[in-house]
Amino acid sequence: PGIQCAQDYEALADRFIPAPAHAYIAGGSGQEATLRANLAAFDGIGIAPRLLRDVTAGHTRVKLLGRELRHPVLLAPVAFQTLAHPGGEIETARAADATDSCLVASTLSSFPLEDIARATRGDKWFQLYFQPRRESTLDLVRRAEAAGFGALVVTVDASVQSPSLRARRAGFRMPDDVRPANLQHHVQPGQVTLSGGQSLIFQGLMSEAPTWDDLAWIMGQTALPVLVKGVLHADDAHALQAMGVAGLVVSNHGGRTLDGIPASLKALPRIREAVGAGYPLLLDSGIRGGSDIFKALALGADAVMIGRLQVYALAVAGALGVAHLVKLLREELELCMALAGCPTPADITPAFIER
Amino acid sequence: PGIQCAQDYEALADRFIPAPAHAYIAGGSGQEATLRANLAAFDGIGIAPRLLRDVTAGHTRVKLLGRELRHPVLLAPVAFQTLAHPGGEIETARAADATDSCLVASTLSSFPLEDIARATRGDKWFQLYFQPRRESTLDLVRRAEAAGFGALVVTVDASVQSPSLRARRAGFRMPDDVRPANLQHHVQPGQVTLSGGQSLIFQGLMSEAPTWDDLAWIMGQTALPVLVKGVLHADDAHALQAMGVAGLVVSNHGGRTLDGIPASLKALPRIREAVGAGYPLLLDSGIRGGSDIFKALALGADAVMIGRLQVYALAVAGALGVAHLVKLLREELELCMALAGCPTPADITPAFIER
Amino acid sequence: PGIQCAQDYEALADRFIPAPAHAYIAGGSGQEATLRANLAAFDGIGIAPRLLRDVTAGHTRVKLLGRELRHPVLLAPVAFQTLAHPGGEIETARAADATDSCLVASTLSSFPLEDIARATRGDKWFQLYFQPRRESTLDLVRRAEAAGFGALVVTVDASVQSPSLRARRAGFRMPDDVRPANLQHHVQPGQVTLSGGQSLIFQGLMSEAPTWDDLAWIMGQTALPVLVKGVLHADDAHALQAMGVAGLVVSNHGGRTLDGIPASLKALPRIREAVGAGYPLLLDSGIRGGSDIFKALALGADAVMIGRLQVYALAVAGALGVAHLVKLLREELELCMALAGCPTPADITPAFIER
């Protein structure tokens, strides 16, 4: 209806999602400093346009992991999408299919990964959370391979998950019928028994967090390219690249893990510098419109992922909403490229950023 | 009535313009970051005054394209002025006549350029938008020459035109009786047919956008001096100067094209540096009072253009309003010059800017 | 009553002054950018305290023009004080007397300078506005000399006087019975006749503004030390010192002249640097409490002047109010000195400023 730009889905979403669930989706961790920083980082830089350039051969195609994507807008892994719409991840996958968007399915999806995979013919990656037991983790990988996912995205920045203060204050608790469909037959995390003097965090929750060894192990178990999601430090980026990781997602999980960490856009340039040109880098956290995508590309990303906007559009109008969202984002990006004088993504360099 | 300063016309205007049209005029593109940046840029710098200087021989005369203007306040090209006042551009031209202001008539005027030209004896320039077909463009130029316009101002930053989000949300659509009088007999833009996989933006709308070649071509067709409006990058400025353009308007179209581009005031000093002293530079976007004009002159502009204030004053009181506005702006500028210790525009140098 | 700190007089004053007059007093020129900058400049810097120092021999005495003042808080020249209190400048002078404050009487006082002089036994200076005719100016000087004023403060930053936008919007006009008592028999300013094409500002109002020559002339006419008020530029400061001016008031007239000029506190350090140590420098504009005085002294002022707070206290409680205000300011300054570890004004150096 009154959707004029991608961000309008955000404003509309609270009419379609019950307040507690909306707080869970929209909120960030802690005092939400990182959540705010994500948006402020995009607003804080400008675009330096060039004039009179011929853009009539323009397009938005990008190459990623040896494949050509029609546009650099990926659908980020978002858990439990039935919170937003009964059709959940299946609707999202249909939208991905309709818009040639690469879909990243979450480990914590409400529908089995096989069903999601079947719903889109396009590129799809599987986002992997390490499980308490290695056999569970491996089982997920094997299923993802079998279902035709083309890459693994290992998320490493959210070892301890807890709803945000905002969600808690809104009284959010996960509804009983919203469950991690992929993990029905696996040990659930967080079941550690502590002895006296031990810390719930260090010896408890974090005992299941992946380490460098775990990452190396999983890379040895699969032929799929492995990306790592949640990178913010140049030294980590460099180490990951050195150990053969196929690409990185510069991300702070949309401000949903440790509050106080930097905007991912702020971290992007030094990570690009650390890994050099040509190495696959994605960015998410804070993308709200086409010019944000332009800025991310200009500062070194090959593509971006969309988290909350995707959920909002899903809540408002299911597959149609998500497809419309992607269409709007593409148009906004194209308009931005056209008016800035960049016919293709490759033309969007740091020179187009105004500070 | 209660008009104490030029900017008061802004506050008053919404009583005289219907809300949707007001949103169209006042709004900027996108989230209006550039619109806000325009104002913030002026507020963000100060004036460093000097004491005890004799200013009794003071005046506001400036030389531009070999002509002496009585003051450096030009009336920017503003489309469809009947939106604000039934007398539209004719009223504005009368005000220009009464106040010795140089008028810049838009391609998209509600009245034919010939009528506008007849309404003022003073300096007048014609703002040119490239048309889908070269013969249409050339026809406009020939008519402007014949009507006595003294220069062409080619606007190059608004190849894709669309109302702002603000305007859309306010339900604005161009009234049926508001039409581009100069273009009645020409092909309208935006009629391209796309094949599958083509982009509405790149292969559609932008197929009619002017390029360096088009600019060179039009310069070869006319003896009028050609200025280019919408310049923000020093390298573009330098290239335009090199190809023989007669002067530049440093402008972001009042924040109405690509949102996120810099305030024109911010771009001004580096453009002045790129083109050197003596080359004609105008600035618009964000001028709201006499001290803004002072700041623009100090940072390298030879003169400024007034967009929205002009429309507001037109809406409030027609030709009288616009004339009064110019008078107020001049007085505010003179007061600023006097108290800063600058008797003439030539005295207003960067040394008078406080950071 | 509920006065806990000097600034509380500000909050209370609007109950004692009619709204239009209050707007006239409180307001600044234009959009009040300089007015705001004055306050922000003090808030923007911090104090770096030192510990465990013995301050039991502490005091606030300062030397100025060869005289010792008991404290560095002067009462700034403020015109037409009967606007705030029927007793006007006489009440203020009594407060100066009671608190050993140096009083600076304005040219535009509601009572004759002789009456004001009689009301205080303490130090007093006369603030001089140049008059349309030299004989009027000289007459004022002779009367000030005869009345026992110890110095002239020539104000040079307010050649064109006009009420602020805020005052105009509040409908302020000077009441008929408020008149410049010192100027009853002199030609009033602003009576110039303009010929066509001349500017009201340049050839009109500014024709009576003092220049370097006028300043030199008046210095040749009197044995009184001459200070200049309204200095913001280091080069002006240096030139004034070179021509024999006895001291400077770094001031922007409380944000009442040209809007957009810098906070006087911001200008202070470079002016101190330009004139060197030992040369008398005062500062006003924005002082609202004892720690502001501390900061001004730390950045190079020998003393400060209080404008609006003085008027507010006068309005609230006449001489008693002004005396109480000075007492509060002194106590606040002393507390600040004590807790910062500075027993005397001479100890307050830039090392005590935290940035």
Next chain:
Amino acid sequence: PGIQCAQDYEALADRFIPAPAHAYIAGGSGQEATLRANLAAFDGIGIAPRLLRDVTAGHTRVKLLGRELRHPVLLAPVAFQTLAHPGGEIETARAADATDSCLVASTLSSFPLEDIARATRGDKWFQLYFQPRRESTLDLVRRAEAAGFGALVVTVDASVQSPSLRARRAGFRMPDDVRPANLQHHVQPGQVTLSGGQSLIFQGLMSEAPTWDDLAWIMGQTALPVLVKGVLHADDAHALQAMGVAGLVVSNHGGRTLDGIPASLKALPRIREAVGAGYPLLLDSGIRGGSDIFKALALGADAVMIGRLQVYALAVAGALGVAHLVKLLREELELCMALAGCPTPADITPAFIER
């Protein structure tokens, strides 16, 4: 009830503390610039996390003055705790006992220091205010030694105590039954008689303020380690270290002494630089959550002290509240360490700070 994070005690406290007393506790001195700066300093810096690190051997233990504390959260000295809860300091001490927190008892406690000491088996220090007479001061020290306090914390930044403007405006006065239990038999401060021309501050209140000599004297009188609280300047820190002080508390007294002094967090890095590695440094003022503790440790503190939060939790739920608060702060700190990749306090270095 709805306590989700440590800071929630702040929001809840005003339902448990009468408004005037709340204003006294919550307020800062003057215009509260330092109070605001304390919070802004923490918000103004970010955390730079590292990935995939093994933190399963993590803990929060720190060494201080040769003792191992289970966590770096100390309870700051807070006067007159019966204002917040009838059980006052006894409740607080019980919470310290239950949570293995080091308690710092104020000279101005509502209960005698001996009773407080008895209420906790854990580490405890005594905060010393110098008294008008040396024998009173010495008597306090002897009693603290006898009661088993393990260190003296000499507070040197609050020689002149006065309620804040906020407290005054709220009509706060110390209730009659709230008295400094430790000082019942001693001369009260502030009883100096002044002669004419003397200053209430310099010759009055400050005559009892401690100097370097007083500090040296008290250090010669006791075998207890002496820390100094209220240090903000690197040179003072260096001098204190040089004279044998056992450690420093970088603090501005929670913004309750001189308004306008810097945030203690801002002062911390240069003080750490001045004293070198290994020298005991604590920080307080502005700690509101676990990530603030993390930031303080990263910038050079060995431990932190909690002022207002402690009082708020005490008011809300007595000993239980304070114990819960400490538990929350620890958990928040541990989560922050875990997600940032720091298993122990020693791992938290400046490299984990993002600017």
